[in-house]
Amino acid sequence: MNVQTTLSIKVKEAILNHFSVELPTVEFQPTRKDFEGDITVMVFPMLRFVKGNPVQIGQQIGEFLQKEVDAVSGFNVIQGFLNVVISDAYYLNFFKDIENTPYYGFASEQQKDAIMVEYSSPNTNKPLHLGHIRNNLLGYSVAEILKASGKKVYKTQIINDRGIHICKSMLAWQRFGNGETPESTGLKGDKLVGNYYVAFDKAYKQQVAQKIAGGIDPKVAEKEAPILLEAQEMLQKWEAGDKEVVALWKTMNGWVYKGFDVTYNNLGVDFDTLYYESDTYLLGKDVVEEGLQKGVFYRKDDGSVWIDLTDEGLDEKIVLRSDGTAVYMTQDIGTAIQRIKDYPDIEGMVYTVGNEQDYHFKVLFLILKKLGFSWSKNLHHLSYGMVDLPSGKMKSREGTVVDADDLMNDMTRTAAEISEELGKLEGYTENEKQDLYKMIGLGALKYYILKVDPKKRILFNPEESVDFQGNTGPFIQYTYARIQSILRKAEEIGVKGLETRTAQSGKHLEDEVSGLSMDSGSDTILVADNSPDLHPKEKELIKQLQLFPETVQLAAENLSPALIANYTYDLVKEFNSFYQQVSILGEQDELKKLLRVQLAKKVGQVIKSAFGLLGIEVPERM
RNA sequence: GGUCGCAUAGCUCAGCUGGAUAGAGCAUCUGCCUUCUAAGCAGACGGUCGGAGGUUCGAAUCCUCCUGCGAUCACCA
CATH class of the missing domain: 1.10.730.10 (Isoleucyl-tRNA Synthetase; Domain 1)
Structure with a gap:
């Protein structure tokens, strides 16, 4: 038993003896450096239960403690603060106890329930930057802290390996790459792929500018730039399983992973298990179907599926497009459920994601709760602030990022x-x-x-x-x-x-x-x-x-x-x-x-x- | 506009469930290396805790309003 617990019991006893009143709680705080003492008992809060002069009450408690508790070697009362002096012997004893504790500070027994910590989760079209560093450090550290607190922890990430962004890099590489590889250029794979993402953006902007110069409405120009249309076409081919596109996709993602591995290794972070969006992006649709049956979701005339969260002070949110394809939310619902299936001992999850997605996670957790998953109450969004530069936000496409490796x-x-x-x-x-x-x-x-x-x-x-x-x-x-x-x-x-x-x-x-x-x-x-x-x-x-x-x-x-x-x-x-x-x-x-x-x-x-x-x-x- | 978050010393940050005179570091200034590593220690300077109300014996902390900054509110991720 630590001193504070002992003191708490004894203070209550003192009050009971002197005033015949049972205190519900006793408040403590470390004694300020400028006063003598180690632990301070707050007398003020007791005045709600005990009528009297705080100094006198403090004095009476102090005397009682000194008499009854070995560890108490002295006390003084200043205003409503009872400063208790704890004996050297107590501290020596305490130190003797911890001196041989090898994992001092860490919970000795691991709980059976596990918690999954997700962090990093990058897109595979560009290298990691300072923002990812904060994410990785936070996620890794929180995972370690949870372990130390007695939890079993799985570290994971969901790798954003598919979508229009990687198609942009792929297209630019086809167009301007001349067959370059990490080997041929000596560049880290993620850097090489990132260069093509920038190259795409450059070409795209040129085309848009050209169209605008030709008298086309800027908004239309942005949507109809040929290179963008091609990228979208490529994404469709990918989804259709086009051999050539898939092969290029695998190759370029492979380069990126090699590059990421180097960065993760240098940063000293690791993962127990990985999820890829290309495996999970179709998940969740059946759950939406079930949710429809249960009445959690509803279908609009155009076929799209929604959830109404206006009762919770939020908006309506789409969970399935009218063409039946999944949105981000659909995937996240599916992925969460998949993880529980993969690791049945999970009783909670921590998502390390920037605070720009606060709303998304609020909605996600609420949906999972409405779907009736017991573990939904143990979902946490480890939301962190952005890392900004004096010049403002970091933007990969504009080259204003602080690269993780460089840093x-x-x-x-x-x-x-x-x-x-x-x-x-x-x-x-x-x-x-x-x-x-x-x-x-x-x-x-x-x-x-x-x-x-x-x-x-x-x-x-x-x-x-x-x-x-x-x-x-x-x-x-x-x-x-x-x-x-x-x-x-x-x-x-x-x-x-x-x-x-x-x-x-x-x-x-x-x-x-x-x-x-x-x-x-x-x-x-x-x-x-x-x-x-x-x-x-x-x-x-x-x-x-x-x-x-x-x-x-x-x-x-x-x-x-x-x-x-x-x-x-x-x-x-x-x-x-x-x-x-x-x-x-x-x-x-x-x-x-x-x-x-x-x-x-x-x-x-x-x-x-x-x-x-x-x-x-x-x-x-x- | 609705919602969420943030605002503490010139700068970067602490401040636990409300408690004593709001604390550190950097920067500026003063001392301390013939003694266990000076990437250190000791000290000085520096604050209307964004503003105004309220709750309380007591508010940087809780509540309301206001101001400023950021995010978000898409059949984007």
């Missing part, structure tokens, strides 16, 4: 410049250095994006490079590296009570976290009768460590990696302050020295765990 390379290069200037990497091979630069550059980028509340839009200025100082990924990575440096030295000089086992630097977080865990045998020392007094900075650190598990849960509930990022920053700030103020290895008292080394080690583990949830790696040195 990652730029970040790595900047990290390399800074690292080389600082010159702390003596003894590292060139490969090790490159890996480290990438780790730092990506750490900066990922943290920069993930620390912001998902629902807020991000203004990204490519001119002002992402910071490497202050509240940044590299700052946190640096602190981790510092801690590892201390731990290496601690082993060298042989700190008493510290196991000399070295941490394995495996690739997986799980391996490393458990690899880092300390052997037992040192625990009893901490709470011996003559326990050392805690330095205020040590106490603050333990308090911050204590918050990690609840932060993970909160982040999972809110689907917000930003909460993890901000927590980690606070922890690291606290550690650096501690590091600055007290000497760890220079401490004369062996017990204190051991405690500090162990604290540093635990902070390092939590940094690594937390950053793992953000998809950010941490270095041994930097």
Whole structure:
């Protein structure tokens, strides 16, 4: 039982004893730094139930707590705030408990029910850009956070591999490509295909301009440009299964996938299962038919099928065209149901999609609910704000995008410049250095994006490079590296009570976290009768460590990696302050020295765990 | 026009279910490297929390209205 729960019970008891009143709840908050104490009991809310002077009530509760609860070593009352001082022994005990917990902060038992997290889901006609990066980082991180909170998670994406957009690239390639391939040009496949998408747009605009110059109405010109008509024709051929078109489609999508794989790999994201729109775009029609029977949908005279959501404050929405073909909504209904069929343990889904589709998902979830699917109540749209440039929106066709690969390379290069200037990497091979630069550059980028509340839009200025100082990924990575440096030295000089086992630097977080865990045998020392007094900075650190598990849960509930990022920053700030103020290895008292080394080690583990949830790696040195 | 979201220091952002004097980073200025990594620490400067009402013992937080910005409202995806 944690202190807060104990205190809550005891506060109620105190009120019952003194006033014969049963309090429904007790409110707490961390004590502000400028007052003495660790946890503050709010007296004000009790005044609704207990008549009296808040200071006196606080005083009475305080006295009761001090007498009844071992962990309470003191208190003070200021206005309606009862500041409770928690004993060093309690914090030492707590730290002893978590010290050997390898997955500290992560839910120990996995729930049986699974949740599917969809993210990325790009079109296959152009390379990934900064907007996709935000999507990928959010989706990946939320999936990891959900896992840590005890959920079983499937990561997926639905790849938009068919439609007019890819036909445009295909047509332009046929027309202007001269048989170019990624191999012949040395270009990444997605880049090559993207170039033809741009080429299409250029040719299209020329044709439109020509028509307008010839006196044709602009709106008609836009619809009747020959190259557009050809693209539409190509799409029809594709749907009809035309061999030549399908073969080209497969080839060009194949190029794109190879390119995407490189980008995903560099970005460090992955998927457990993939869905392709070419497989799912016909799904959902039968469900619409069933819905018609049930009266959820209705058919208009022209044959199109609709749902009336005006009762819910929304509009009418089409779910099937008059010619019987599926719209986006039809597919999404079908795909959702298909996923449940494929993975029967799924009890909920998270869709990582930009906030421009808020309305779409509101409608989708409502339709699924009306169709009577029990899991519809566990559908979440992880809606995030757009990433805009100072010049405005990013537009692939106009070439105003920040390319994902370019951006990652730029970040790595900047990290390399800074690292080389600082010159702390003596003894590292060139490969090790490159890996480290990438780790730092990506750490900066990922943290920069993930620390912001998902629902807020991000203004990204490519001119002002992402910071490497202050509240940044590299700052946190640096602190981790510092801690590892201390731990290496601690082993060298042989700190008493510290196991000399070295941490394995495996690739997986799980391996490393458990690899880092300390052997037992040192625990009893901490709470011996003559326990050392805690330095205020040590106490603050333990308090911050204590918050990690609840932060993970909160982040999972809110689907917000930003909460993890901000927590980690606070922890690291606290550690650096501690590091600055007290000497760890220079401490004369062996017990204190051991405690500090162990604290540093635990902070390092939590940094690594937390950053793992953000998809950010941490270095041994930097 | 209807609906949804956002608005906090010069800039970028925190602020948990309402609680004490609204916090960080960047930028500007001051100190601190012969002691565990200065990508650091300590400090200064900087705010009518978009505006106006309301609820409450108490509002950046909840409600209403207004302003500004963004998104969305297609037999597009």
